[in-house]
Amino acid sequence: MIQSQPAAAPALADKMKIENLDIFYGTFQAMKRANLSVPDRHVMALIGPSGCGKSTFLRALNRMHDLTPGARVEGKVTLDGVDIYAPSIDPVTVRHRIGMVFQRPNPFPKSIFENVVYGAKIHGEKNPKRLAEIAEKSLRAAALWDEVKDRLSRSALDLSGGQQQRLCIARVLAVEPEVILMDEPASALDPIATSKIEDLIGELKRDYTVIIVTHSMQQAARISDFTSFFLLGELIEVGTTSDIFTRPRDKRTEDYITGRYG
Amino acid sequence: MAQAVIAQPAVARLRGSNARSRRIVDRIATAALWGASSLVVLLLLLFIGFEFYRGASSISWQFLTGSPTAGTAGGGIGPLIFNSFYVLILTLAFTVPISVCAGMYLQEYSAGGRFKAIVQFSAESLATVPSIVMGLFGLLVFVSALHWHFTALGGALTLTLLNLPAMMRVTQEALAGVPGTYREASMACGATKWQTVLKVILPSAIGPLTTGVVLVSGRIFGETAALIYTAGASVSYGRSAYDVNPFHTAETLAVGLYQVHREALVPDVDRIANGSALVLLVMVLVFNVVARVVGRALTLRFTGKAR
Numbered sequence: 001m002i003q004s005q006p007a008a009a010p011a012l013a014d015k016m017k018i019e020n021l022d023i024f025y026g027t028f029q030a031m032k033r034a035n036l037s038v039p040d041r042h043v044m045a046l047i048g049p050s051g052c053g054k055s056t057f058l059r060a061l062n063r064m065h066d067l068t069p070g071a072r073v074e075g076k077v078t079l080d081g082v083d084i085y086a087p088s089i090d091p092v093t094v095r096h097r098i099g100m101v102f103q104r105p106n107p108f109p110k111s112i113f114e115n116v117v118y119g120a121k122i123h124g125e126k127n128p129k130r131l132a133e134i135a136e137k138s139l140r141a142a143a144l145w146d147e148v149k150d151r152l153s154r155s156a157l158d159l160s161g162g163q164q165q166r167l168c169i170a171r172v173l174a175v176e177p178e179v180i181l182m183d184e185p186a187s188a189l190d191p192i193a194t195s196k197i198e199d200l201i202g203e204l205k206r207d208y209t210v211i212i213v214t215h216s217m218q219q220a221a222r223i224s225d226f227t228s229f230f231l232l233g234e235l236i237e238v239g240t241t242s243d244i245f246t247r248p249r250d251k252r253t254e255d256y257i258t259g260r261y262g
Numbered sequence: 263m264a265q266a267v268i269a270q271p272a273v274a275r276l277r278g279s280n281a282r283s284r285r286i287v288d289r290i291a292t293a294a295l296w297g298a299s300s301l302v303v304l305l306l307l308l309f310i311g312f313e314f315y316r317g318a319s320s321i322s323w324q325f326l327t328g329s330p331t332a333g334t335a336g337g338g339i340g341p342l343i344f345n346s347f348y349v350l351i352l353t354l355a356f357t358v359p360i361s362v363c364a365g366m367y368l369q370e371y372s373a374g375g376r377f378k379a380i381v382q383f384s385a386e387s388l389a390t391v392p393s394i395v396m397g398l399f400g401l402l403v404f405v406s407a408l409h410w411h412f413t414a415l416g417g418a419l420t421l422t423l424l425n426l427p428a429m430m431r432v433t434q435e436a437l438a439g440v441p442g443t444y445r446e447a448s449m450a451c452g453a454t455k456w457q458t459v460l461k462v463i464l465p466s467a468i469g470p471l472t473t474g475v476v477l478v479s480g481r482i483f484g485e486t487a488a489l490i491y492t493a494g495a496s497v498s499y500g501r502s503a504y505d506v507n508p509f510h511t512a513e514t515l516a517v518g519l520y521q522v523h524r525e526a527l528v529p530d531v532d533r534i535a536n537g538s539a540l541v542l543l544v545m546v547l548v549f550n551v552v553a554r555v556v557g558r559a560l561t562l563r564f565t566g567k568a569r
Contacts, residue, residue: 062450064446064449064450067445067446067449069373069374092452092453092454093452095449095450095451095452096451096452097452099450099451099452100446100450102443102446102447102450104443106441106443106444106446106447107447108444108447108448108462108466109444109465109466109564110465118448118451118453118461119451119452119453121461122448122451122452122453122457122461123452168447171447171451172450172451175451175452
C-alpha cells in the first residue's frame with residue numbers, strides 16, 4: 001500500500017489525521033490499516049467501487065459507528081490533533097464539530113424552519129430572533145433561502161429531493177461544524193439538483209473542511225482538491241485530484257480510473 | 263415469414279393444454295379468498311345488527327344515566343358507565359408511563375443482549391396469563407393481603423398487569439416505524455440519545471402510538487374477568503353513585519353485564535342486559551374509530567404534513 005502524500009500537502013495544516021484505522025463488523029474486517037491526512041478547508045473525495053469501505057471509513061470520522069451494534073473501530077482519528085476516540089471525549093461533542101450529510105435526503109418530518117434550527121435548539125439556543133437569524137444564514141449558505149423564504153413553516157417533506165438535500169446541508173451548517181462529511185450526497189438526485197449540490201460544495205470549502213464519498217469519478221474530479229482511492233477495505237492511494245486522475249502511482253488506481261473495474 | 267415460423271410454437275406454448283383449467287382454478291381461489299374476507303365483514307355487521315335489534319329498545323336517557331335498582335324494575339347503568347371510564351383512566355395512568363418507557367428502552371436503547379431478552383420474555387409470558395388468573399392474583403394481593411377490599415385502584419392495577427405487554431408492544435412497534443435515517447440525522451447534528459428520542463423519534467411516532475393506546479383502551483374498557491374479584495361487582499357497596507375515591511368498589515359496565523344475569527334481583531334483567539351489551543359494544547367500536555381518526559390527525563399535526 002502506498003502512502004503517498006500530495007506534493008502540496010506539507011504546506012497545508014491538517015484538519016483531520018487518520019492513523020492505522022481498522023474497522024470491524026463483528027469478525028469481518030471492513031477497513032484495514034487506513035492512513036489519511038485531510039487538509040483544512042479543502043475538499044477530500046473518497047472514491048472506489050461499491051463495497052470498498054469508503055462509506056465505512058467516512059462514518060468512522062464522526063463516530064457514527066457507535067450507533068451500529070457490533071461495529072468496532074481501532075486506530076487513531078484526530079481532529080486538530082485531538083484523538084476523537086479517546087475515552088475522555090464525548091461522541092456528542094465530536095458530532096457537533098464534525099457534521100454529516102447522508103446519501104438519501106433525510107429531513108425530519110417537521111417544518112423547514114424547525115429542521116434548520118434543530119441543532120441550534122439542541123445546543124440550547126432559545127431566543128426566537130437568534131434562531132431566525134441562524135435559519136436565514138444557514139439556508140443562504142446552503143443556497144436554498146430564495147426558494148423557501150416564503151414558506152418556512154411548511155413541511156420539509158413537501159420539498160423536492162434536491163431541496164431536501166440542501167435543507168439537510170443547511171441543518172448541518174446551523175450547528176456550525178468545522179468538518180462536513182458527505183456520503184454520496186447527490187446519488188439520489190437528478191443532474192440539475194446534483195450540479196447545485198456540487199456548486200455548493202465549492203462554496204463550502206471556503207469555511208469548512210469537506211470530506212465526500214462519491215461513486216462518480218467525474219464528480220470527484222469536478223469538486224475535490226484531493227482524492228483517495230479505496231479498494232476491498234484498503235486505502236490504496238492518496239494524492240491531489242489532478243495527480244490521481246492523470247498520473248496515479250498504483251496500478252490498481254489506474255485500473256479503476258481507466259474503467260477497468262467498478 | 264421467418265417470424266411467423268418462430269411465433270407459431272411460442273403461441274402454442276402460451277396457450278398450453280392446461281391453460282383453461284389453470285385459469286378456472288385461479289378464479290376459484292380468488293373467489294374463495296374474497297369470500298373469506300367478506301365473511302369477516304358480514305359477521306361483524308350481523309353481530310352489530312343483532313345487538314341493536316335486541317338492545318335498542320332498552321336505551322333511554324333514564325337508562326344511560328339512572329342508577330341500578332334492587333328488587334324493582336327501571337334501573338339504569340349510569341354509574342357503571344362512569345366506573346368503566348374511571349377504571350380505564352386509572353389503568354392508563356399506570357400502564358402508559360411504564361410501558362412507553364419500557365418499550366422505548368427496548369427499541370431505542372438496548373442493543374440486544376441478555377437484559378432485552380429477559381424483558382421480552384417476561385412481557386410475552388405476562389401476556390399469556392389468562393385474565394381470570396390475573397384477577398385471582400389481584401384478589402390475593404390487593405383485596406386480601408393489602409386489605410383494600412374491592413377497589414377501583416385494585417382493579418386498575420390488575421388491569422395494568424394484564425395490559426402492560428400489549429402496550430409495550432404498541433410502543434415498540436410505533437418506534438420501530440420511525441425511519442433510522444431520522445436517528446442518524448439527529449445524532450449527526452450533535453444531539454444526545456435522549457434529545458433524539460424526545461424531539462425526533464417520539465413526535466414522529468405519536469400517531470401510531472396514540473392509535474395503539476386507544477385500541478388497548480378499548481380492550482381495557484371491555485375487560486371483565488380480571489375485575490370481578492378486584493374492582494368488585496357492586497355499585498352500592500359503601501359508595502355514592504358517581505364516586506371518584508379509588509379505594510371504593512367500582513363495578514364496571516362489563517362486570518355489570520355479567521353480574522345482572524347471575525344474581526340481579528330485578529324483574530327486567532333482559533332489558534338491562536341487552537341494553538348494557540349494546541352500550542358496551544358501541545363504546546368499544548367508538549374506541550376503534552377514534553383510535554384511527556386521532557392517530558391520523560396527530561401524525562399530520564406532528565410531522566407537519568399537509569399544513
